[in-house]
Amino acid sequence: MFNSDKKTMSKEILTIKDLKTYFPIDKTKFVRAVDGVSFNIKEGEIMGLVGESGSGKSTIAYTVMGMYKQSGGEIIFNGETITAKDNKRNMEFKKNAQIVFQDPGSSLNPYQDVRQILSLPLKVHKIASADKIDEKILEILDMVELPSNFMHKSPNSIGGGEKQLVSIARALCSNPKFIILDEPTSSLDVSIQAKIINMLLKLHKDRNLTYMFITHDLSLMRNISTKVAIMYLGKICEVAPTEEFYKAPLHPYTQMLLSAIPVISEAEEALKPKKVVSTGEIPSPVNIPKGCSFHTRCNLKMDICCNEDPVMHEVSKDHFVRCHLYEDSVRK
Amino acid sequence: MTSKIDNNLKTKDMKRKPWFIKPSTKENLRQYWYKFSRNKLSIIGLIIVTISILFAIFAPVITPYPQHVREYVDYSSAKLAPNSEYIFGTDVYGRDMFTRVIFSFRGALYMTVIVLSLSVPVGVILGLLAGYFNGTWVDTAIMRVTDIFLALPPLILALAIASVLEPNMTSSMIAVTIMWWPWYTRLVYGMARSLSGEYFVKNAELIGASKAHIIFREILPNCLSPVFTKMALDVGWVILMGASLSYVGLGEQPPTPAFGQMISDGSRYLPDLWWLTIFPALAIAFIILGFNFFGDGVRDMFDTGR
Amino acid sequence: MNDILLDIKNLKVWYNTYQGYAKVVDGVNLHVFKGEKVGLVGESGCGKTTTMKTVLSVLDSSKSHIPEGEILLNGQDVLKMKDNEIQKVRRNNISMISQAPSAALNPVFTIEQQLIDVIKYSNASKGLNNKEMYQMAINAVNSVMISDPERILKSYPHQLSGGMKQRICIAMALVTPRELLIADEPGTALDVTIQDQIHRLLRVLVEEKGRSLIMITHSLGVARELVDRIYVMYAGNTVEVAKTKDLFSNPLHPYTRGLMECVPRLSGGGVTSGIYGYIPDYINPTPGCRFYPRCPNAMDICSKEKPQPIEVSDGHKVACFKYTNS
Numbered sequence: 001m002f003n004s005d006k007k008t009m010s011k012e013i014l015t016i017k018d019l020k021t022y023f024p025i026d027k028t029k030f031v032r033a034v035d036g037v038s039f040n041i042k043e044g045e046i047m048g049l050v051g052e053s054g055s056g057k058s059t060i061a062y063t064v065m066g067m068y069k070q071s072g073g074e075i076i077f078n079g080e081t082i083t084a085k086d087n088k089r090n091m092e093f094k095k096n097a098q099i100v101f102q103d104p105g106s107s108l109n110p111y112q113d114v115r116q117i118l119s120l121p122l123k124v125h126k127i128a129s130a131d132k133i134d135e136k137i138l139e140i141l142d143m144v145e146l147p148s149n150f151m152h153k154s155p156n157s158i159g160g161g162e163k164q165l166v167s168i169a170r171a172l173c174s175n176p177k178f179i180i181l182d183e184p185t186s187s188l189d190v191s192i193q194a195k196i197i198n199m200l201l202k203l204h205k206d207r208n209l210t211y212m213f214i215t216h217d218l219s220l221m222r223n224i225s226t227k228v229a230i231m232y233l234g235k236i237c238e239v240a241p242t243e244e245f246y247k248a249p250l251h252p253y254t255q256m257l258l259s260a261i262p263v264i265s266e267a268e269e270a271l272k273p274k275k276v277v278s279t280g281e282i283p284s285p286v287n288i289p290k291g292c293s294f295h296t297r298c299n300l301k302m303d304i305c306c307n308e309d310p311v312m313h314e315v316s317k318d319h320f321v322r323c324h325l326y327e328d329s330v331r332k
Numbered sequence: 333m334t335s336k337i338d339n340n341l342k343t344k345d346m347k348r349k350p351w352f353i354k355p356s357t358k359e360n361l362r363q364y365w366y367k368f369s370r371n372k373l374s375i376i377g378l379i380i381v382t383i384s385i386l387f388a389i390f391a392p393v394i395t396p397y398p399q400h401v402r403e404y405v406d407y408s409s410a411k412l413a414p415n416s417e418y419i420f421g422t423d424v425y426g427r428d429m430f431t432r433v434i435f436s437f438r439g440a441l442y443m444t445v446i447v448l449s450l451s452v453p454v455g456v457i458l459g460l461l462a463g464y465f466n467g468t469w470v471d472t473a474i475m476r477v478t479d480i481f482l483a484l485p486p487l488i489l490a491l492a493i494a495s496v497l498e499p500n501m502t503s504s505m506i507a508v509t510i511m512w513w514p515w516y517t518r519l520v521y522g523m524a525r526s527l528s529g530e531y532f533v534k535n536a537e538l539i540g541a542s543k544a545h546i547i548f549r550e551i552l553p554n555c556l557s558p559v560f561t562k563m564a565l566d567v568g569w570v571i572l573m574g575a576s577l578s579y580v581g582l583g584e585q586p587p588t589p590a591f592g593q594m595i596s597d598g599s600r601y602l603p604d605l606w607w608l609t610i611f612p613a614l615a616i617a618f619i620i621l622g623f624n625f626f627g628d629g630v631r632d633m634f635d636t637g638r
Numbered sequence: 639m640n641d642i643l644l645d646i647k648n649l650k651v652w653y654n655t656y657q658g659y660a661k662v663v664d665g666v667n668l669h670v671f672k673g674e675k676v677g678l679v680g681e682s683g684c685g686k687t688t689t690m691k692t693v694l695s696v697l698d699s700s701k702s703h704i705p706e707g708e709i710l711l712n713g714q715d716v717l718k719m720k721d722n723e724i725q726k727v728r729r730n731n732i733s734m735i736s737q738a739p740s741a742a743l744n745p746v747f748t749i750e751q752q753l754i755d756v757i758k759y760s761n762a763s764k765g766l767n768n769k770e771m772y773q774m775a776i777n778a779v780n781s782v783m784i785s786d787p788e789r790i791l792k793s794y795p796h797q798l799s800g801g802m803k804q805r806i807c808i809a810m811a812l813v814t815p816r817e818l819l820i821a822d823e824p825g826t827a828l829d830v831t832i833q834d835q836i837h838r839l840l841r842v843l844v845e846e847k848g849r850s851l852i853m854i855t856h857s858l859g860v861a862r863e864l865v866d867r868i869y870v871m872y873a874g875n876t877v878e879v880a881k882t883k884d885l886f887s888n889p890l891h892p893y894t895r896g897l898m899e900c901v902p903r904l905s906g907g908g909v910t911s912g913i914y915g916y917i918p919d920y921i922n923p924t925p926g927c928r929f930y931p932r933c934p935n936a937m938d939i940c941s942k943e944k945p946q947p948i949e950v951s952d953g954h955k956v957a958c959f960k961y962t963n964s
Contacts, residue, residue, distance in 0.1 A: 052829035052830065052831065052832075053800075053829050065538055066538070067534060067537075067538070091540055094538060094539060094540040095540070098538070098539075099535070099538060101531045101534075101535070103531060106530050106531045106532060107531045107532055107535060108532055109532045109550055109553070109554070110554065111553035111554055112549075112553075120536065120539060120541055120545075121539045121540075124539055124540045124541055125539075125540065159916075160682075167535075170535070170539075174539065189681035189682055189856060190681070190856070190857075190858075190897065190900045190901055191681060191896065191897065191900045191912045191913040192912065193900070193912075194900040194902075194909050194910055194911060194912035194913075195911065195912040197902075197909045198909055198910075198911050198912065201908075201909070216829065216830060217902070218830075218904070219859075219901070219902040219903060219904050220902045220909075222902065222903070222904055222905075222906050223902045223903070223906055223907065223908055223909050224909070242906075243906070246904070246906075256831060257830060257831065260830050260831050260833075260834040261830065261859070261904065262857060262859025262860045262862065262863050263859050263862075263903075263904055264858050264859050264862055264886060264898060264901055265886065265903075267905060268903060268904040268905055271904050271905055272904065278831040278832075278834060278835060279835075281799055281801055281802070281832070282799075282829065282831075282832070284799075362656070363656055366656035367656070
């Protein structure tokens with residue numbers, strides 16, 4: 001657990017303690033998709049989760065929602081604890097926590113029209129009675145700024161951006177407190193992405209939502225999140241409030257990732273950390289390197305990194321790093 | 333992208349569309365027709381299918397000698413080659429071959445309708461259950477039984493069942509139905525299994541929808557296109573199976589005509605009284621070819637071209 | 639002044655759909671000099687992949703129709719070539735790397751077999767025996783910075799990671815001497831750090847061997863790092879072209895400007911509201927400029943006539959009536 005000051009002002013919506021999700025390949029080998037992750041998300045925050053493939057960011061999202069079985073650790077959502085033994089999600093959870101997936105094409109049933117798609121959560125959670133359903137659907141479409149004639153459109157006749165808006169509308173139907181957005185705009189064009197992100201920020205403000213926003217696009221993350229966590233091979237490397245994360249990134253992996261982003265102006269180039277040339281491939285989650293999992297690609301590695309796995313330390317207020325380089329600064 | 337709620341849109345006016353058909357606006361139907369009609373053979377298939385159905389329904393009205401399909405003997409007109417009075421000739425009992433061939437369409441299509449309307453729902457539901465509950469005992473139980481049925485040679489199975497029961501149309505329909513459902517289970521199982529992992533199904537689970545809703549409202553509609561295609565192509569096979577059974581004396585009993593039965597009876601007289609076997613055989617070929625072309629068109633219709 | 643290697647003049651490509659012809663590419667003008675790296679930037683549906691597929695003549699002729707245009711490769715019109723001539727072009731002059739490396743490699747053959755096939759069918763294999771061709775393959779795999787090439791050659795595509803596969807595709811494209819390499823969003827399916835490696839590799843290889851490169855991408859940032867000149871495409875037209883530095887310091891076309899505003903900045907400051915409107919209907923396009931319904935600077939003439947490209951400064955052309963008089 002982190003040694004953070006207790007914030008008595010805002011409630012914690014989601015707390016994860018040492019969450020593990022392992023997938024067995026055979027009797028001895030496991031894929032350690034999520035390997036001991038802890039963080040908390042307070043009401044009203046937008047937590048960003050960044051990482052490359054194999055980092056486990058989507059796996060965390062799916063494990064929290066209950067799609068994957070937890071192998072260890074605790075998930076505390078809205079006061080209720082969920083452990084590996086008791087993995088069911090009750091209707092309260094399903095009402096208050098929703099998820100928007102990455103691929104707009106397969107998120108919507110091609111054989112239903114928008115009306116049927118949106119009426120499902122309304123019926124299941126009894127948000128609106130049978131005769132008021134259509135009214136409610138129109139209200140929700142208006143919330144995401146889609147015209148009312150969308151009710152009878154089928155997913156095949158609407159574009160990718162609009163499909164994502166329907167997915168977001170569907171997530172809003174049950175009046176949730178918390179929405180996980182798993183790379184919602186990665187498959188969309190930049191101009192459509194801008195519309196969707198604006199919509200998400202507006203909804204966040206108007207309806208007092210809390211988001212967990214997953215993406216690999218660091219430039220996007222800079223503009224949307226309040227704090228950022230970066231993951232590598234199932235573990236968190238660094239967590240910090242957004243501005244500090246980008247101004248003073250500490251972990252070598254964070255620096256490597258930030259230096260590789262393509263930007264479009266000189267001004268932004270100057271903001272990137274010094275170029276770290278990334279070499280080699282990302283190791284497979286089946287064979288995670290011993291010691292610090294990043295040491296095979298780290299340009300600042302020391303002897304200790306090959307043998308000992310570093311532990312999360314708070315380096316400055318709310319800024320946590322898991323790296324041997326900063327262990328001295330914590331020693332008081 | 334701002335819009336106002338259209339307050340004039342009365343909720344009563346919104347028609348509820350049948351849940352298993354794609355929101356069928358005129359748009360979709362036009363698209364289906366376009367895709368179907370691109371191949372000229374499919375149109376020919378459609379024409380043949382329509383003709384066959386019309387023959388089956390209107391047989392008593394369009395044939396010259398409808399009484400010949402019941403008890404009838406007229407040795408004076410027996411064994412006549414095709415002529416102006418009897419276009420397909422007459423058989424050894426003096427019955428008009430043309431009338432008998434047209435009436436055989438009835439039996440063939442009737443059997444197909446019954447067989448498919450029983451075996452397809454059973455097969456599809458079992459496939460859905462096994463596919464959605466994949467990995468559990470439900471999956472294992474259903475698929476192993478399906479495997480057993482699929483391992484037995486279809487015709488042998490049908491013969492065995494039909495010979496145990498009394499030889500009539502009902503028994504042969506029962507026999508063919510019993511060996512037909514596993515193919516649909518196998519077809520739907522694979523699709524249901526992969527669809528269970530799709531995001532929209534997962535989302536429905538995360539919203540809290542009931543299992544019945546997920547199986548029948550989310551997964552089933554996505555499995556139907558290959559099922560319909562297979563049904564269209566299966567018509568030919570069921571008719572062939574029915575003809576095989578009636579060839580060995582099971583199925584429709586005389587005096588009611590059936591294709592296989594007529595071919596069997598007439599084969600003794602080849603090559604002299606060639607019209608006794610050739611016309612029924614051509615009729616079978618006509619129907620099967622027609623339904624195959626039609627089935628290809630149905631497949632093209634549902635092909636998303638991805 | 640370098641020679642022009644590829645010159646696309648007023649190319650139009652239409653697709654058959656049940657509603658009529660979709661006029662997807664509507665007068666594209668593009669040229670590439672020898673040894674130059676050119677970027678083709680545009681969003682999905684703007685026609686960039688269609689244009690490149692037309693250059694290689696791999697469009698399905700039953701579903702597409704080319705009413706107008708010329709594609710001159712070293713002076714010869716590709717559209718008028720016969721099948722065996724195009725075959726020669728594909729074997730010796732142009733190669734293409736596609737978006738998804740897993741789809742581009744045949745899963746049932748080893749990498750060695752696929753590489754050797756490429757060598758065998760090109761002119762470079764004249765007079766070479768098997769051992770020499772194998773050596774060429776090894777050199778190609780080495781050049782894309784893969785260690786242990788022998789093991790990789792004996793592997794099947796599914797045994798390699800995404801980054802490796804894309805590097806093999808690049809190796810396949812460059813193993814025999816070709817004049818032009820078309821790269822269709824080569825980094826999209828890959829992680830940021832691997833994408834970075836692939837782009838640097840492409841740049842080095844192309845410059846080393848003096849080849850030309852056309853890089854299709856929807857990301858302005860990627861184009862900025864990699865190419866010398868950028869074409870911006872919208873709804874089937876090349877609306878602006880400029881040297882990289884000029885385009886970013888002085889974007890002229892309203893679409894280019896809108897696009898740049900939409901890109902989230904590393905400096906923070908929030909996200910803009912995007913570009914108003916939708917991409918136009920290709921089947922019944924409105925006359926005039928296709929960007930007219932979405933353009934913040936729209937004028938009357940824009941809805942009636944189609945703007946032709948005008949040279950505003952050295953190498954910087956824009957198709958917009960805003961600049962006609964200045």
